[in-house]
Amino acid sequence: METTKYLLNETALPKRWYNIQADLPSPAPPYLNPGTMEPLGPEDLAPLFPMELIMQEVSQDRYIDIPQEVLEIYRLWRPTPLYRAHGLEAAIGTRSRIFYKYEGVSPAGSHKPNTSVAQAFYNKKEGRTRIATETGAGQWGSALAFACELMGLECMVYMVRVSYEQKPFRRSMIHTWGAEVVASPSDTTNTGRAILENHPEMNSGSLGIAISEAVEDAANRDDTAYSLGSVLNHVLMHQTVIGEEAIEQMKMAGAYPDVVIGCVGGGSNFAGIAFPFMRDKIAGKEIDFLAVEPAACPTLTHGIYTYDYGDTAKLAPVAAMHTLGHDFVPESIHAGGLRYHGMAPLVSHALQLGLIRAEAYLQNDIFASAITFARSEGIIPAPESAHAIHGAITTAKKADEEGVEKTILFNLSGHGHFDMAAYDNYLAGKLVDVAFDEAQMGRALKAIESLPKPA
Amino acid sequence: METTKYLLNETALPKRWYNIQADLPSPAPPYLNPGTMEPLGPEDLAPLFPMELIMQEVSQDRYIDIPQEVLEIYRLWRPTPLYRAHGLEAAIGTRSRIFYKYEGVSPAGSHKPNTSVAQAFYNKKEGRTRIATETGAGQWGSALAFACELMGLECMVYMVRVSYEQKPFRRSMIHTWGAEVVASPSDTTNTGRAILENHPEMNSGSLGIAISEAVEDAANRDDTAYSLGSVLNHVLMHQTVIGEEAIEQMKMAGAYPDVVIGCVGGGSNFAGIAFPFMRDKIAGKEIDFLAVEPAACPTLTHGIYTYDYGDTAKLAPVAAMHTLGHDFVPESIHAGGLRYHGMAPLVSHALQLGLIRAEAYLQNDIFASAITFARSEGIIPAPESAHAIHGAITTAKKADEEGVEKTILFNLSGHGHFDMAAYDNYLAGKLVDVAFDEAQMGRALKAIESLPKPA
Numbered sequence A, B: 001m002e003t004t005k006y007l008l009n010e011t012a013l014p015k016r017w018y019n020i021q022a023d024l025p026s027p028a029p030p031y032l033n034p035g036t037m038e039p040l041g042p043e044d045l046a047p048l049f050p051m052e053l054i055m056q057e058v059s060q061d062r063y064i065d066i067p068q069e070v071l072e073i074y075r076l077w078r079p080t081p082l083y084r085a086h087g088l089e090a091a092i093g094t095r096s097r098i099f100y101k102y103e104g105v106s107p108a109g110s111h112k113p114n115t116s117v118a119q120a121f122y123n124k125k126e127g128r129t130r131i132a133t134e135t136g137a138g139q140w141g142s143a144l145a146f147a148c149e150l151m152g153l154e155c156m157v158y159m160v161r162v163s164y165e166q167k168p169f170r171r172s173m174i175h176t177w178g179a180e181v182v183a184s185p186s187d188t189t190n191t192g193r194a195i196l197e198n199h200p201e202m203n204s205g206s207l208g209i210a211i212s213e214a215v216e217d218a219a220n221r222d223d224t225a226y227s228l229g230s231v232l233n234h235v236l237m238h239q240t241v242i243g244e245e246a247i248e249q250m251k252m253a254g255a256y257p258d259v260v261i262g263c264v265g266g267g268s269n270f271a272g273i274a275f276p277f278m279r280d281k282i283a284g285k286e287i288d289f290l291a292v293e294p295a296a297c298p299t300l301t302h303g304i305y306t307y308d309y310g311d312t313a314k315l316a317p318v319a320a321m322h323t324l325g326h327d328f329v330p331e332s333i334h335a336g337g338l339r340y341h342g343m344a345p346l347v348s349h350a351l352q353l354g355l356i357r358a359e360a361y362l363q364n365d366i367f368a369s370a371i372t373f374a375r376s377e378g379i380i381p382a383p384e385s386a387h388a389i390h391g392a393i394t395t396a397k398k399a400d401e402e403g404v405e406k407t408i409l410f411n412l413s414g415h416g417h418f419d420m421a422a423y424d425n426y427l428a429g430k431l432v433d434v435a436f437d438e439a440q441m442g443r444a445l446k447a448i449e450s451l452p453k454p455a
Helices: A051-058 A068-074 A086-092 A113-125 A139-151 A161-166 A168-176 A190-198 A207-219 A233-238 A240-252 A268-282 A345-352 A363-377 A383-402 A420-427 A438-448 B051-058 B068-074 B086-092 B113-125 B139-151 B161-166 B168-176 B190-198 B207-219 B233-238 B240-252 B268-282 B345-352 B363-377 B383-402 B420-427 B438-448
Strands: A004-006 A016-018 A063-065 A082-084 A097-102 A130-135 A154-160 A180-184 A224-226 A259-263 A288-294 A304-309 A318-323 A357-361 A407-412 B004-006 B016-018 B063-065 B082-084 B097-102 B130-135 B154-160 B180-184 B224-226 B259-263 B288-294 B304-309 B318-323 B357-361 B407-412
Touching: A004 A240, A016 A233, A016 A240, A016 A268, A051 A113, A051 A233, A068 A113, A068 A139, A082 A240, A086 A097, A086 A363, A086 A383, A097 A240, A097 A383, A113 A130, A113 A139, A113 A233, A130 A139, A130 A207, A139 A154, A139 A168, A154 A161, A154 A168, A154 A207, A161 A168, A161 A180, A168 A180, A168 B363, A168 B420, A180 A207, A190 A207, A207 A224, A233 A240, A233 A268, A233 A345, A240 A268, A240 A407, A259 A268, A259 A383, A268 A288, A268 A345, A268 A407, A288 A345, A288 A383, A304 A345, A304 A438, A318 A345, A357 A363, A357 A383, A363 A383, A363 A420, A363 B168, A383 A407, A420 B168, B004 B240, B016 B233, B016 B240, B016 B268, B051 B113, B051 B233, B068 B113, B082 B240, B086 B097, B086 B363, B086 B383, B097 B240, B097 B383, B113 B130, B113 B139, B113 B233, B130 B139, B130 B207, B139 B154, B139 B168, B154 B161, B154 B168, B154 B207, B161 B168, B161 B180, B168 B180, B180 B207, B190 B207, B207 B224, B233 B240, B233 B268, B233 B345, B240 B268, B240 B407, B259 B268, B259 B383, B268 B288, B268 B345, B268 B407, B288 B345, B288 B383, B304 B345, B304 B438, B318 B345, B357 B363, B357 B383, B363 B383, B363 B420, B383 B407
Parallel strands: A097 A407, A130 A154, A130 A224, A154 A180, A259 A288, A259 A407, A288 A357, B097 B407, B130 B154, B130 B224, B154 B180, B259 B288, B259 B407, B288 B357
Antiparallel strands: A004 A082, A016 A063, A082 A097, A304 A318, B004 B082, B016 B063, B082 B097, B304 B318
């Protein structure tokens, strides 16, 4: 086995985030107020977010400086390594070159702290002392707990009940970092109580319900802000440190990617690696951007591009995005971080503009690729990140069939040390493949029929 | 929060291991054959180990070149970072400077791959195609599975049954890396069958039984070698990459440690960070080396220095070491990797020579320090590694009381992502403190009374 790792000197840690809004050929449609369906102004968001993040959300500046306090914490694990996947290339016998950026070296084990640290910082700066958020499998909740603890803020996490009960170790991590976590739906919010009383069939919870609880919590307390781990423009922008570093590391490798690949749930890790390279595509360079999603929640490949609610109780901003309908609850698959009904507006907009494409895969195929990767590269990937691996393998095999050699770059967004039960299920042949079906499509169409369409 | 991280350029990855046997003022006593109690020759070990590792075990060469193939795999995660613990210093209000080396960035999450990769390499080079080993909580078993998979060897892990059943995720990791793992005592060896039939009270297993099973497996098959994750001289030597890197990183920091701290179970991670600095102590420099062990298994602080068996079935070499008796089964504590009745002969010898000292702590104190560290430095430590943290905190506080400022370096040997249940228990107030007691001491003395004493 040969290892080629491209490490940046610490002085090469990016000093600013890249804001793709400055370069898009047309702007993404604005958010709407969920009550009035009129475009949102900064004042509508002020109860939920600090003003600096609201300004980042709509900024047209190409670059935004990363505050020194955020850089200090980034430096705990950044710059992250970029590897040439010699082992994987040999294992699948491809003639293409495969590179991957590895974000699993953060203390939370994923890319999420890139934005949680920034969000905690701006909230603290503007006097908030507490942040409320939702989490599915717990990757985001633990990353925010980590950031809040280091910034000296309180943190309240609404965790989807089924994960709270079945995946206790991310919950333990949240506790270890000093945050509070409750199972959602909870009896601490109106949203939660209403569901517990009137919809016992929804007691196992969903991301949409947990978002509603966190938004309600934040809206009702002056000391508390709301925080989202993906989807929003400023969250995607914070993740561009991944791609900015990768650009420099690919230069070290003397290579430039023909294809850039990431998995998509809300869209932030994909945007993090893709957007900085997308500057070049917008300027005319030919690059293929591939967003990989689960067949059980295929937002980009099967969703409808429309305005839709981001949460169950319709408290969060309404966004123009690819959606499977705001009441869609995906089948329980092991890539819990990819089970969101919607998609980041900027990723959706990029698909509309033809800047990216998407593919959806079944989870047994994903885990087969995860095992191939673990056994050839040594790193056990998170099931979410394994979607990107499978995308890279699929792309390389296709290139081999076509007799071409490609340079492929994907984002390995996190390690799978909290997901070993999923590997057990796969190795025991117990994983069930589920794909979005026509009945679900019918319900999705019905859920969004009365909502406005983006211009 | 301020972060100071000392990163070595990849070209600074050590090219050779440091062998402290070349510099010790007197040699450690030789191993004895468990059958004859006569000193062992290389030929006695040949059924179990490849000749190159046997030669390393007794080598008097100061340095041994690290093979290129091993370096290639080390480069997946090495050089590892060294941090100044600004956050921890502030949290405990010390005037001392605390540094830590972080080995949790390896794909297995600990320092163990530093030796598993080397052992797999030499076995492959000499034509073995399969390695058998034991594992307690699974840290070593997973590290060897990782190395064997990358080297193309089969791997068979005998895992202490109580861990096999209660800590399934390291077992899953072993499977993911393609190795075989059975609960020990198993019905696949004579040792295992004898215990299952005649000693039902021992069915939950112990490290001593699992070692016996792995040794028997290896001795009975020409294609199979035995591998140990700690204790032996060559294993400790492989870990010296930790200290060799740390020396360069402390130079970058413009500092030299007054105190070097590591946790000890078998002794390898402590030796890994301590031995390279110990050259200077042997040459006359004043350095305090502190080995930290659990009060439930206090081998260095309470054990007897004598020849003792390394395993239950008395198949493994007999070593001069500090021991609590070869049939000692420590209370079930959460630092499973520190529950070994004996100690590395070289670490024991260093204690005899006055080169190091040892302290033993209770697990509630250990976890209190682990939480302090997680909340101030951001990294959740393995319970084993948290012993070193607690040693550092204790040392710093004592220095403050004495009005002196010290430079403290400790080894953070792994992350705690597989140990979150232990954190849950601690935070819920459910951890029980257990210390080695007089009755256990009596049994230990009886167990070793007929064994020869080192000269």
